[in-house]
Amino acid sequence: MADPDPRENHVLDALPPEEAARLFPQLKLVKLPLGASVYESGDVQRFIYFPTNAIISLLYVLKDGASAEIAVVGNDGVIGVSLFMGGETTPSRAVVQSGGFAYKLTSSALKDEFERHGHMLQVLLRYTQSLITQMAQTAVCNRHHSVDQQLCRWLLLSLDRLPGPSLSMTQELIANMLGVRREGVTTAAGKLQRLGVIRYSRGRITVIDRPKLEELSCECYAAVKKETDRLLPYALYRPEVTEPALAI
Amino acid sequence: MADPDPRENHVLDALPPEEAARLFPQLKLVKLPLGASVYESGDVQRFIYFPTNAIISLLYVLKDGASAEIAVVGNDGVIGVSLFMGGETTPSRAVVQSGGFAYKLTSSALKDEFERHGHMLQVLLRYTQSLITQMAQTAVCNRHHSVDQQLCRWLLLSLDRLPGPSLSMTQELIANMLGVRREGVTTAAGKLQRLGVIRYSRGRITVIDRPKLEELSCECYAAVKKETDRLLPYALYRPEVTEPALAI
DNA sequence: GCTCGTATGTGCGATATCACACTTAACGAG
DNA sequence: CTCGTTAAGTGTGATATCGCACATACGAGC
Structure with missing residues (x-):
């Protein structure tokens, strides 16, 4: 290679x-x-x-x-x-x-x-x-934004640095990055999945609807x-x- | 002058x-x-x-x-x-x-x-x-520390840049700096006053017991x-x- | 001394996050 | 195919902060 x-x-x-x-x-x-x-x-x-x-x-x-x-x-x-x-x-x-x-x-x-x-x-x-x-x-x-919003921001920041729409990352690790509990990420990710914005299973997250993700994110990403x-x-x-x- | x-x-x-x-x-x-x-x-x-x-x-x-x-x-x-x-x-x-x-x-x-x-x-x-x-x-x-701890940190950071032990600053303004509600600062400052660490009235705060303040602060100040x-x-x-x- | 503006104190219900315990589900190794 | 490990989902009660409403108290100026 x-x-x-x-x-x-x-x-x-x-x-x-x-x-x-x-x-x-x-x-x-x-x-x-x-x-x-x-x-x-x-x-x-x-x-x-x-x-x-x-x-x-x-x-x-x-x-x-x-x-x-x-x-x-x-x-x-x-x-x-x-x-x-x-x-x-x-x-x-x-x-x-x-x-x-x-x-x-x-x-x-x-x-x-x-x-x-x-x-x-x-x-x-x-x-x-x-x-x-x-x-x-x-x-x-x-200080000011919810875990839900921060998860969106974090996904977008990572996505921008990757070639494709999916990333290998457990909710546990994301929780460590954001400095919140793993359960908080589970809940937030669950909402996003129900909205059809992402799909995930066992450490693999795929973003399906990026525009929606940007909409749900706080202004910090932009x-x-x-x-x-x-x-x-x-x-x-x-x-x-x-x-x-x-x-x- | x-x-x-x-x-x-x-x-x-x-x-x-x-x-x-x-x-x-x-x-x-x-x-x-x-x-x-x-x-x-x-x-x-x-x-x-x-x-x-x-x-x-x-x-x-x-x-x-x-x-x-x-x-x-x-x-x-x-x-x-x-x-x-x-x-x-x-x-x-x-x-x-x-x-x-x-x-x-x-x-x-x-x-x-x-x-x-x-x-x-x-x-x-x-x-x-x-x-x-x-x-x-x-x-x-x-992300991780309480308003009480952050107030201590903030007071110490300000104190280090002042000649004396007192500063002109309302709780309202401190709240803006820390990004929390004014009432939160009132409560935290009340605790510190009861402990004899600070004295304040109407926009003037005097630090009486600095070692105690450092003790109550989160590790972030140090x-x-x-x-x-x-x-x-x-x-x-x-x-x-x-x-x-x-x-x- | 009285008055008014501003600083500070307090109470209460709503909400978000936390801490902990446990269950369910997916996958890989044997 | 089964078992063990790890990822993810859920439930409950505790705590911190918020949002709002209002009470109090200080102090400058008339």
Whole structure:
């Protein structure tokens, strides 16, 4: 099987050709199996990961073991922002929510690239701002919206990062992500199934009526999507694209 | 009255002498009165603000008017991270929670400084990472902790950014920040007063027993404080300080 | 001192989520 | 085909927060 194109990752795809040319040879493809941890809270991060078809959840775990997802990252972004933000570690953990592949780059290769003062840092920072937006929206959503609405939001966020309309995920795991009880997810998912929006059985969820799902979701999904699209439009810094949509 | 020292702001204070020397003359002191808005959702940001004794809340407002605070910024940080993250706007609003002063710098002066490739960007990015931590912790706190605990956390976060033990703030406003009902804050504050931890009347709250307050707070306060201290230790990039605590 | 606006206190029913216990159902391994 | 494991469904009572209505209390200004 041929390796996936690094350009499947939107951050890598945003780079101008000459930067891509010198960076892509240094990328190493890695498999990220379902359930694997990319980093744990407090780990010194040595690599930055650019997912192609994998989806990773950023989770925050409390002392008593309770947790909540603060963001979802797929081929739209990168894992390991603390590498370039300067902290080297973060208090969150990154868990593979949907198995797949990612390209990784060593910390030192990334720093070498920054030394050249190209566009890499700018692209990464713009992505980080969209990540901040997602986290802020999650905070408000946790406060004000029902489990039903949040499940819709969560399904949509995952769906956007997958090729097809179905995902492998038990209700138990979804409950962990949302920071609610498993029974709450069962109830919410039951409603969606009765409405004909999704179908599921034993860890496989298929979305049948996506427009309806968007309708039932809280505004948080659309808000995050809008801001993400604004901050990282397709091929941001690639000159051949006629509308750069940006004055740098 | 003499102008406050820019070094009251921890970010400015972290800069090495030569960078401070060329940057400080360009700072302009501005008064930030209680209740003022520093920026609204979607505003193009033209200045970055370095608070000295003012405290600013970053709020996220939903369509129906419900809101929640996602972070608090005082002399430990800056307002306007989207200026250097590249987004130019953000979907949040910044409201002055405690009146005071801040130094502001124009977007172009900041960009000129970045061109010199000194430490400014690094300091700002490290601060931004601590802001991310605060937002993530807020998201989890909103999900898992009681109003009582969150009130303690909020009081501590504000207290750390004030010179004295008392703050001007009605329960109504606190409720808006936390995204809960005013009555919930009344009840929680009543408990704290009965325990002798705080005293309050008509918009003035005085903390009497801070250790007890920390004890009653959820772990979120300590977690944020620890990470903030780690990311922005006093005088991070000032060479005269013997322990830089950092290998850049 | 009186008055009025605002801050705070309280009570009560509605609702959502939780915690726990248990049942039912699907699938895979032998 | 059967058994064991795991996913999903259900029921009940406890708790927290909400939404609303109203009572009280403080303090600035006349």
